[in-house]
Amino acid sequence: MPFSKLKPKINTILANDAVSTNERLNQVCELLQTTVNYYDWVGFYFANEAEKTLHLKAFAGEPTDHTVIPFGKGICGQVAVSNQNFVVPDVKAQDNYIACSITVKAEIVIPLFKEGKNIGQIDIDSNTANPFTEADTKFLEWVNEEVAKIL
Numbered sequence: 001m002p003f004s005k006l007k008p009k010i011n012t013i014l015a016n017d018a019v020s021t022n023e024r025l026n027q028v029c030e031l032l033q034t035t036v037n038y039y040d041w042v043g044f045y046f047a048n049e050a051e052k053t054l055h056l057k058a059f060a061g062e063p064t065d066h067t068v069i070p071f072g073k074g075i076c077g078q079v080a081v082s083n084q085n086f087v088v089p090d091v092k093a094q095d096n097y098i099a100c101s102i103t104v105k106a107e108i109v110i111p112l113f114k115e116g117k118n119i120g121q122i123d124i125d126s127n128t129a130n131p132f133t134e135a136d137t138k139f140l141e142w143v144n145e146e147v148a149k150i151l
């Protein structure tokens with residue numbers, strides 16, 4: 001399904017006040033993981049600034065052991081510190097990488113900003129090599145902007 005068709009579906013999920021914010025985030029993960037064929041695991045981590053850790057709040061795909069990630073560790077932890085998008089075409093080429101599954105070949109992590117502050121991120125793992133383009137980056141930046149509005 002093209003990203004242009006997914007956008008209104010995401011807006012519908014996020015606008016549903018009848019369910020909790022966490023449930024809406026889970027539904028966004030589920031939608032992305034089931035409709036984009038190279039999105040094999042989709043999750044939202046949020047920062048605990050006092051502890052300098054990221055905490056997994058919502059996800060779709062296989063459960064992961066990595067529900068808490070220290071700032072600086074792995075791709076996610078690096079994004080918590082850098083405030084920059086991190087696109088990894090080949091996870092094997094990364095030294096500072098936390099493997100969640102041996103099937104994962106690529107990863108994209110896009111920070112989520114609320115009032116200019118990096119408060120979390122969307123993290124997507126792919127079992128396909130080098131699958132992410134500028135279109136993914138732009139789309140996921142948009143997803144995070146929409147999510148920020150309900151936080």
Ligand code: SME
Nearest residue numbers: 064074075076097098100
């Ligand atoms: N690979 C990530 C860890 C999170 S899992 O992908 C779910 C990382 O290196 O930060």
